[in-house]
Amino acid sequence: MTQTSKSQRPQNLWARLRDSRTSVSLLLLAIAAATPLAAPALGQSFYVDVIARIMIWAIAATSLNLILGYGGMVSFGHAVYLGIGAYAMGIMATEGITNGFIQWPLALLLCGFFALIFGAISLRTKGVYFIMITLAFGQMLFFLGISVERYGSDDGLLIFTRSEFDLGFAELDLSNGTTLYYVIWASLIGCIYLSHRIVNSRFGMVLRGAMSNETRMQAIGVPTYRYRLAAFVIAGMMAGLAGLLSANFERFISPDMMNWPRSGELIVMIVLGGMGTLFGPVLGSVAFLMLSELLSTWTEKWHLIFGPFLILVVLFARGGLAGMLERLNPRSDP
């Protein structure tokens, strides 16, 4: 007997496009793809950078959504993996290793390693302990970043050369801004697709099952701890990718990117966009960054509005933007 739940999406492509969440998100991704071509013609090259940043954050938010939205793990130190990815790249670049084929795998492995250690300890705990421990681990590396003078301490670190992907016969030239932009774009698509596959796999089912009722999952005989840990590591590495992209894009890293308000902002993006939905993090990061851009051009004191706005979102906007879009769907949908 098969039971259809809300999370199981219709498989048919046309039916999927009729889901307003999916169509709006795909539209956003298409706009992002067209921007580098259209923006210079319109004299708005500034927006290329804005969208690149949004996409990097969207990758990080997608990774956090994997454990928070689908796994119920409220990690309040997720920005730290961005930092690890970025610092791994920055440190290697400073030490003269600019080969991307060494930098990227090593950085991602390092993120996975840290996520494994931090996850193994924090997942032993639950609820508020988990929130505070992930927060504390994040701060630990933040302070480490501040105290290591060789790599810039709190002034941050400039990266002079972007990662070099040179196979001899073919080269992916990241020093070209447009190339890098499309690498970021493709990474975002890849991460969304990956998280779609993960969530709808057996593994993802266990993850979601453990979120809704852990005792039941354990009673069936599923070692939930291991599944959670695996998801935690995957999410850490995906955030590490965002960190790598950010380091390449900005060519500047600072400990502030792992400071805890960044982790808080990631959570805000997910909740704003709709947690536990595939495109929620994308919608959320677009909304969050656009909103902060908008409010900060309007008034310098935008936090005075944004703070209460956040509280109102928590109190009243169930399901975030994705939830709102879902309500727009035609009623006839099964």
Added chain:
Amino acid sequence: MNYVLLAEQFLNGIQLGLLLFLLSAGLTLVFGIMDLVNLAHGSLYMIGAFFAATFTALTGSFLIGVLLALPATLVVGIVVEIVVLRTLYARNHLDHVLATFGLILFFNELVRVVWGPAGMSIPLPAALDVSVSLLFGITYPIYRIVIILVSLAVAVGLYFLISRTRIGMLIRAGASNRTMAGALGVNIPRLFTLIFGLGAALAGLAGMMIAPVTQASIGMGEQILIFAFVVIVIGGIGSIRGALVGALLIGIIDTMGRSFLDVLLLVVISPAAAETAGPALSSMMIYILMALVLAIRPQGLFPPRGRQ
């Protein structure tokens, strides 16, 4: 390593620990009894400091400034509880985190608007601005001794309040089973408001007392809030005793680590390496301690009775 410096740093550690206790006591009570994750606790610490700075400047006396700032912070705490937090008790931890994160942004910006971005320093009265010599040739600033004594007095007072008075009895009843306490006629919402106000005043007091040493500045609450989290995780959430032990442990370890770890490392590794590793390691030490405690006792050192 001379013992005078060692003793001084030890006292500094105790002072930091007791200050942390004031902050953690409120945090742990709020969490233990109301099951509310309050990130904005550090904002109350900051607001207490700014209130004290303003009232001191207005009245010309630090003591009167503190005496006025305490009830002011209490009122802010109660208003925050009634306006925002009350609606959150029924929600999950994630909602608490988000909403109180919003509160932090709001308060930081509010302070920037009201008091300006620069921060405020509080001049100490001349009588407190001297050092006294203790035993064995150790001299120590008298104001820090005052901080230690006041915090100790508050800790003792808190102990009596909770274990010997009627209000304390209600607080304990609410902590172990709030539904039952409510059924027996305790006005739980009012009790919550009271506890939150108390926690706010304690956090504010900590901010007021440290402000003459550091200064009242925006964001001062966030730094110490993380410390307070580590403290209550180590001590066991909801346990005042755990908060005291955890706070002293963290205060002493952090202070001593920052001053002596590089010297200790010299015994093991080269001077150049020690100079790099010392600050890095000492800033990480309390988190490593927390990880160790959790690896062995995930519920903290002194989990309160009646929970779990």
